[in-house]
Amino acid sequence: MDVDDVVRLGLAAVGAIVFVVGAATYVVVDPFVGFLPSTFAVVAFAGLVAFLLGLWAIRTAYRGGVDQTAIPDVELPRSYPAPGSDLDLTLYRLTHLRQGTSEYRDQIQSRLAEAAVAAIRQRENCTRAEAVHQLEEGEWTENYQAASFFAGGSPPSQSRLDRWLGDDETPYEQWVDVTVDAIADYAGIETATEPEAATDDGDSGGLLSGLRGGDGDDGPRAQAGYREQYVDENAERITDSVVYNELVETGQWRGVTAFALVAVGWGVITATPAVVLVAVLGVAFSAYARAAVPPELAVLDVERTFDESDVTPGEVVEVTVTVENTGGSFVPDLRLIDRVPGNMRVVSGTPRLATALGSGDTATFTYQVVAERGTHEWPLLAIGRDFSGAVEREAVVDVEGEIQCVPSLRTTAEMPVRQQTSLYSGQENTSTGGSGLEFFAVREYRESDPMNRIDWKRQARTGELATIDFRLERAASLVFLFDARDASYVAPEPGEHHAVDRSVEAAVEAFGALSDQGNMVGLAAFDTVPCWLAPSAGDAHLERARRMFAGHPAMSSTPPEESETEGHYVDPMTHVRSQLSPESQLVLFSPLTDDYTVEVARRLDSSGHRVTVISPDPTADRTVGQRLARIERTMRVATLRERDIRVVDWDYDSMLGLALDEARQRWAV
Amino acid sequence: MSVEQEEFATVTVDHSPTRLSSIAAVAAAVVAAVTSAPFALYAIPLGFGGIAVLASGLFMGSSRLRVTMGAAGLFLSVLIAGLFGTGPEILLVSAAATILAWNFGQNAISLGEQIGSSSRTRRNEIIHAAAATIVAMVATGVGYGVYLVGSGGRPMAAIGMLSLALVFMIWAIRT
Numbered sequence: 001m002d003v004d005d006v007v008r009l010g011l012a013a014v015g016a017i018v019f020v021v022g023a024a025t026y027v028v029v030d031p032f033v034g035f036l037p038s039t040f041a042v043v044a045f046a047g048l049v050a051f052l053l054g055l056w057a058i059r060t061a062y063r064g065g066v067d068q069t070a071i072p073d074v075e076l077p078r079s080y081p082a083p084g085s086d087l088d089l090t091l092y093r094l095t096h097l098r099q100g101t102s103e104y105r106d107q108i109q110s111r112l113a114e115a116a117v118a119a120i121r122q123r124e125n126c127t128r129a130e131a132v133h134q135l136e137e138g139e140w141t142e143n144y145q146a147a148s149f150f151a152g153g154s155p156p157s158q159s160r161l162d163r164w165l166g167d168d169e170t171p172y173e174q175w176v177d178v179t180v181d182a183i184a185d186y187a188g189i190e191t192a193t194e195p196e197a198a199t200d201d202g203d204s205g206g207l208l209s210g211l212r213g214g215d216g217d218d219g220p221r222a223q224a225g226y227r228e229q230y231v232d233e234n235a236e237r238i239t240d241s242v243v244y245n246e247l248v249e250t251g252q253w254r255g256v257t258a259f260a261l262v263a264v265g266w267g268v269i270t271a272t273p274a275v276v277l278v279a280v281l282g283v284a285f286s287a288y289a290r291a292a293v294p295p296e297l298a299v300l301d302v303e304r305t306f307d308e309s310d311v312t313p314g315e316v317v318e319v320t321v322t323v324e325n326t327g328g329s330f331v332p333d334l335r336l337i338d339r340v341p342g343n344m345r346v347v348s349g350t351p352r353l354a355t356a357l358g359s360g361d362t363a364t365f366t367y368q369v370v371a372e373r374g375t376h377e378w379p380l381l382a383i384g385r386d387f388s389g390a391v392e393r394e395a396v397v398d399v400e401g402e403i404q405c406v407p408s409l410r411t412t413a414e415m416p417v418r419q420q421t422s423l424y425s426g427q428e429n430t431s432t433g434g435s436g437l438e439f440f441a442v443r444e445y446r447e448s449d450p451m452n453r454i455d456w457k458r459q460a461r462t463g464e465l466a467t468i469d470f471r472l473e474r475a476a477s478l479v480f481l482f483d484a485r486d487a488s489y490v491a492p493e494p495g496e497h498h499a500v501d502r503s504v505e506a507a508v509e510a511f512g513a514l515s516d517q518g519n520m521v522g523l524a525a526f527d528t529v530p531c532w533l534a535p536s537a538g539d540a541h542l543e544r545a546r547r548m549f550a551g552h553p554a555m556s557s558t559p560p561e562e563s564e565t566e567g568h569y570v571d572p573m574t575h576v577r578s579q580l581s582p583e584s585q586l587v588l589f590s591p592l593t594d595d596y597t598v599e600v601a602r603r604l605d606s607s608g609h610r611v612t613v614i615s616p617d618p619t620a621d622r623t624v625g626q627r628l629a630r631i632e633r634t635m636r637v638a639t640l641r642e643r644d645i646r647v648v649d650w651d652y653d654s655m656l657g658l659a660l661d662e663a664r665q666r667w668a669v
Numbered sequence: 670m671s672v673e674q675e676e677f678a679t680v681t682v683d684h685s686p687t688r689l690s691s692i693a694a695v696a697a698a699v700v701a702a703v704t705s706a707p708f709a710l711y712a713i714p715l716g717f718g719g720i721a722v723l724a725s726g727l728f729m730g731s732s733r734l735r736v737t738m739g740a741a742g743l744f745l746s747v748l749i750a751g752l753f754g755t756g757p758e759i760l761l762v763s764a765a766a767t768i769l770a771w772n773f774g775q776n777a778i779s780l781g782e783q784i785g786s787s788s789r790t791r792r793n794e795i796i797h798a799a800a801a802t803i804v805a806m807v808a809t810g811v812g813y814g815v816y817l818v819g820s821g822g823r824p825m826a827a828i829g830m831l832s833l834a835l836v837f838m839i840w841a842i843r844t
Contacts, residue, residue, distance in 0.1 A: 008841045015837030022830025042829030050836045057843060066733055066775065071783045073682045252775050255737065256768065257843040259744060263764070264839070266748050268832055275751035277816050278764040279835070284808030285768055286842045288801075316677060332796055335783050347677040354687075354784045354793035365789070370677055383783065387800040389776060495679075 043268055051265025054258045061255035068250050069383055069394045071337050074351055078342030079494035080559075082620040083593045084629030087111060091624065095170045112179055113150055115628060116140065118635035119187040146182030149175060173624070180628050189634050190621075238298045241398040248392040250385070253289035256282050288388045295334075295384040297395035299327025300357075302380050304338075304399045311371045311405050316347060320366045321380065321399075325357040332356050333385035336363070339396075343372040343501070343557045373504065374558075375551050377402040406550035407504075409512035409542055414657075416664050417476045417519065418585050418610040418646065428476045428519065433469025440471040475518045477535040477583055480507050481576060482525040482555055483590030483597050489559040490593055492620040492652050501557050502616040503589035504549055506656045510587075511545060521545070522584070524576050525554040526600070532579055577607060585610040591618045592636045593629070605645050612646040614656075683787045684731065689794045690777035691727040694736070694770045698723050701743045701766035704759050705750040712753075716746035723774060731778050740771035757816055765805040772801050 087108065094104040113135065120131040120140055134140050138147030148154075155171040184190075236244045260282025267275030300323055307318040321338055325331055338351035349367030357363060382395045417428050433440040435453070442455060445465035455466040484500050491498045497505070507523075514521050515537055522535035523545055531554035533544060549555065580586075586604055590597040592615045605611045615637065619630035640647050646667060650659040698720045706716030723739025726732040747763045776797050780790050 011837050011841035015834050015841055018830055018837060019834035022827050022834050025827035025830060040829075043832050046829065046832035046836050050832075050839075053836065053840060066779070068779055068783065075680050075682050077679070250779070252772070252779065257839060259768065260839050261836070262744075263748070264832070264835055267751065270752050272751050272754070273816070274755065274757035274760050275748060276832075276835075277757050277812055278747065278751065278760055279839070280812030280815075281761070281764050281768055281805060281808050283839055283842070284804055284811075285772075286839065288804050290842050332800065333793055335780075335793070337783070345677075345679040347679060350680065350785065350788040352784045352788040354780055354788065354790035356792055356796040387797070388804075389772075389779070389797065 047265045047268025049265075050261045051269065054261030054263075054265055057258035057261055058255065061251075061258060064251050064254050066251050066254070067248055068392055069245070069248055069381075071352075071381070074337060074340045075346040077345050077495050080489050080491040080496075080498040082492050082622070082626050082629070083490045083591070083618055083633070084620075084623065084625030084627070087625030087628055088623045089625075091173060091176060095173050108176060109150075111628065112176070112183070115631045115635065116150065116183050116186075118639070119183055119631065122187065122635060122638050141182045141186055143178065143182045145175060146179040149179040177624050180624050180631070184627060184631050187631055187634065189631055235396075238395075242298045242300075243396045244297070245394040245396070247294055248394070250389060250392050252389045253285060256285045256289065258282075260286060285388075289390040292386040292388050292390040294391045294393040295331045295386060296327055296329065297331070297382050297384045297393060297397075299325060299329075300331075300382055300395070300397060301326045302382075302397050302399050304380070304401045306401065306403055309401070309403050311403065313371060313373050313405055313407050315371050315405075316368050317371050317403060318366060318368050319351070320364060321351075322362055322364045323357070323380075323382070324362040325359055328359050330356070330358050331384050332387045333389060334363075335383040335385075336365070337381040337383070338365075338367070339378050339381055340369060341372075341374075341376045341378050341558070343374070343497075344369045344376070371403060371405040372557060373405055373407055373501070373550055374556060375402055375404050404550070406546050407508045409515075409546055410509050411512040411516055414513050415510040415587070415660060416612075416667065417478065417514070418612060428474055428517070430472045430474050432472045434472035436470035436473045438471040440469045442466050442468055475520055475537075476514075476585060477520045477522075477581065478514060479522040479524055479535055479576070479580060479584050479586050480511070481586050481588045482507070482523075482531075483588065483600075484525045484554050484556075485596075486559055487593045487596075488591050490591060490618045492618050496652070498557075498559075499591035499593075499616050499618045500555065502618075502650075502652070503591075503614070504555055504557075506614055506616070506650070507587075507589060508549055509656055512542075515542060523548055524579075525552070526576065529554040530575060531555065532576070534579065535581070535584060577604065580609060582608065586612070588613045589615075591616055592633050592640075593618070595636065598636050598639060601640055601645055602643055605643065612648070613640060614648045614650060616650045617652055680787075683785050684781050685786050686727045686731050686774070686777035686781040687784075687786045687790045687794060688777075689791060690773045690780065690798065693794075693798055694727060694773035694777060695720065695724050697766045697770035697773060698739065698743060701763050701770055702746065704763035704766065705743070705746045705755070708750040708755040708759070709753040712746040712749040715742045715749065719743035719746060723770060727774055727777055731781055733775065733778055736771065736774035736778065740767055740774070743767040743770065758813065761809045761813060765809050769798075769801055769805055773798055 090104050090107055094101065094108070116135055117128065117131045120126070120134055121128060124131065124134070126134075135150045138144075138151045141147050155175040235246070238244050260279040263279040263282060264276055267273065267277070267279070303322045303324075305320045305322075307320075308315070309317075311317055319338070321336070323334075323336060333354075334357050335354045336352065340346060340351055347368050347370055349365070351365070351367045353363060353365040355363045378399070380397045380399050382397055383392055384395070385392050419430065433443070435450075442458070443466065445454065445467050449467045453468050453470075455468050458464065458466045482500065482503055484503075488500050488503075489498045511521055518537070520535035520537050523531065523533040525531040529552075531548070531552050533541075533548055586609050588597070588601055588604075588611055590613060592598065592613070597613075601611050601613055617633070619633055620626040621630060637647050637649055646663070648659050648663040650656060702716035702720050706712045719739045719742025721739070722735050722742060726735025726739060744764070744767050747760060747767060750763065751760050776794065780786075780793065784790055
């Protein structure tokens with residue numbers, strides 16, 4: 001029992017005593033009237049106190065507001081940030097929240113400088129020292145503001161008119177903006193033509209809006225949540241499948257006490273008993289709210305069925321949820337929300353229901369989702385309230401039954417294979433002669449050359465023996481390596497598939513075609529979870545690969561949890577390279593959002609494995625950070641190409657086949 | 670991929686207040702205004718203005734603040750009507766309707782936010798509204814009964830004690 005309860009109990013006791021005295025005076029007037037103060041002053045005092053307390057209660061009610069469990073929009077696919085949102089966040093913290101001024105300034109400055117140096121080296125083809133020199137001298141651009149950014153200048157002053165016109169960009173933000181645009185311009189990268197119009201306006205991503213929404217915004221909002229949270233810190237496990245979150249006092253009736261007090265005060269002061277009488281309603285509803293008992297939700301029996309539980313990505317699945325109240329009591333207010341997994345979209349019906357369930361009653365709702373890759377099993381949120389709605393209990397109910405969504409390997413994208421093959425025969429042309437189909441060369445006869453390859457015509461003409469070499473066709477051994485680190489869970493637009501999903505979609509398309517041509521394809525990923533499937537061929541191997549695409553945690557379509565990523569990445573350099581056979585070539589799927597992947601590609605390349613990078617481009621150009629991320633990525637692609645690593649720069653909107661065709665044309669030259 | 674996405678559009682999620690409770694709230698607000706505003710000139714703008722503000726909080730966007738402001742307007746209208754000597758029966762009905770309008774509006778918004786107005790919520794809304802209405806009716810009945818029994822010239826000391834007791838009790842059960 002806390003202090004508040006004790007005070008309330010004391011007040012109630014005092015009130016009861018005073019009431020008994022008053023009632024007694026009312027009925028048996030004589031003995032009491034003598035010693036009780038018999039003036040209007042007491043009444044007026046009570047009225048005044050009531051009125052003031054009433055005003056106080058209004059204030060608390062206004063401050064307290066209404067609280068209830070915020071429900072994310074489970075119907076929509078989860079949104080992932082666009083690359084560069086970290087810079088936006090840093091910039092926002094620096095300029096709007098005024099945190100870590102010098103530290104953040106240094107961070108921003110050095111990131112911009114890195115991008116600018118890379119751009120200068122790329123264009124001028126000079127050493128790093130020369131590029132740094134150019135940058136410091138400000139020779140690289142004609143834009144003096146941008147030039148002064150790296151030359152120790154100060155932000156351009158903002159005219160009073162601008163500020164008055166409500167331009168809420170601070171001078172520093174504008175400065176960064178101008179500089180990033182200058183670098184983009186210098187490096188010849190397209191960004192939004194009218195950046196001013198395209199920036200910030202409500203589109204700066206869930207990250208910033210989440211940050212801004214923190215202050216003074218009433219009412220729950222849909223979580224633009226990056227991570228799925230089912231249970232809060234103080235959750236309590238009730239049964240094997242049910243977890244209760246902390247009770248929420250909704251405060252829906254907050255203010256009804258003020259109603260009663262103001263009525264009493266007003267009625268007493270103006271001497272109108274009818275108005276005092278009105279307070280009885282306020283008292284009744286206060287009591288109604290206080291008497292609230294949160295309903296038991298562990299008694300709910302939830303069953304979820306699917307019209308089909310073994311599907312391929314993109315198929316529509318109908319989900320039916322049935323909830324039965326197996327307990328003995330009535331649940332007067334029950335709100336059910338099916339927590340559809342983050343990557344699935346609801347396309348018809350709704351996964352929510354509000355109802356009341358008597359003992360033994362059932363409620364059913366049906367909706368349709370588009371299935372996505374993976375094995376899915378998800379909980380149901382049940383929110384129960386009592387009659388008055390004053391207390392709310394949220395339960396997370398684990399429901400049995402899962403959907404298996406396994407991609408089928410397609411042969412739609414023909415992936416060009418590099419000149420590194422295995423010892424097994426296949427269909428990849430090599431630059432060596434031997435037995436095969438296509439004419440390659442004629443060479444001198446050597447002993448033990450097969451008789452059918454001897455050029456008999458030449459022998460008839462000149463009398464010399466010569467052997468025809470055909471182009472040797474060999475199978476390539478490829479390993480698809482996925483960059484499935486946290487940094488790859490990015491998408492250009494909120495609600496789009498993230499880059500890891502994109503990579504797997506591409507791999508699924510290429511896998512079938514490659515193995516049809518007799519190549520051996522393996523899978524690996526660098527992530528917290530080791531993931532390795534050695535290159536091989538055959539139906540069993542294809543099936544294994546399919547299962548891995550669908551269910552391997554390293555390639556999962558939900559990002560790794562924070563706790564899992566702490567500290568230890570499996571380093572692909574040691575982990576993957578130790579298993580790679582020397583003749584294997586690598587196809588690296590990565591959005592190239594940081595330098596780590598570039599480093600990996602370079603190391604693998606220099607250790608003798610040919611590397612092809614297939615990189616879905618997740619960058620956007622709505623904010624400064626996103627534009628900088630685009631510049632950085634373009635520079636990374638250029639660096640890789642310089643090192644003779646093939647990069648397929650795959651535009652997010654186009655089909656993989658087109659990107660591969662374009663790339664093939666470039667490589668053919 | 671992109672082709673498949675165009676075939677099935679994702680449903681839109683409508684978080685506006687649920688319809689049934691919103692209509693019930695406005696109906697209760699009308700009852701509250703009609704039973705209070707006509708009895709005093711000053712109460713007319715508060716009463717009918719209260720309906721308008723409350724309805725705008727439910728049908729033009731979703732705003733708890735406007736619903737509460739509307740209910741507060743209705744409540745002031747009741748107080749003013751009381752000041753001008755309106756009978757206790759009518760005042761009780763009017764006050765009950767005010768509280769119900771406020772609560773139905775709150776419930777409509779709450780359901781809209783958590784469940785959305787495109788999902789089935791009817792059963793929930795009816796039961797919530799019925800329970801609140803029963804509480805209001807019982808409270809009105811009991812209050813009126815006490816009023817009938819207790820009216821008449823009584824000593825000031827008793828009224829003073831009872832008023833104080835009322836204040837203590839209300840503060841003890843404050844929400």
